[in-house]
Amino acid sequence: MTEKLQIEARRVGPTTAVLVVLGPLDAATVPTLLAEGAGLVDAGHCNLVLDLTSVASCDAAAAGVFLDLHQLARNLSGQVVLTGIRGLVQRQLERTAVIGTLRTTLNTRDALIMLGTAGTG
Template identity: 40%
Template sequence: MYIRGDHAELVVGGRLDVRSAADARTVLHTAVDSGHGDLVLDLTALDSWDATGLGVIMEAHRRAGRAGRRLVLRGVPPQMQRLLVATRLHRILAIEGGLEVETLPRA
């Protein structure tokens, strides 16, 4: 897992899982606490995440809200979009450009 960027936009790549959660949490909390305005997480290079990684994203979302900021996800890979829909977190998290139509549940 790697995270690079400034306090307005971070690129998250590799795996966001139980092994990388502590480091990711530290970087995200620092970025939220040190900046202002939207914090964009570019997930284009993210290979996978597990429940712990999703928890880190949700913690950053809540922390940003408490700081008067908004966490915005950009470039969410399709398999992760499906997970956000399945957990209904797509209704809570800000996702730049929305979700691709084929990831939404069919009526």
């Protein structure tokens, strides 16, 4: 049985949103993340912070979704920043070259500072 993915979306500025992701990211769950992130980008939130602190595992499908969201954001002059990466998630994202392609920070606060939206959320 696949664990359920939970996503908490928080808008922290006119062009920035934070997605707090809880649960595994795999082929069964990543369509939910893609739909949520793409919806935010379509609504003008072209800077996305994905907080992966509560994600214990991910597979290549998740890496693909991170890169898809990155491209959607870049089309609107935005970007995706990943935070809270550790353990198995970090190793998978290193193997798939997501780390090195996308910006990463230790935590959401640092990501918002990087995006120039700290203090707005």
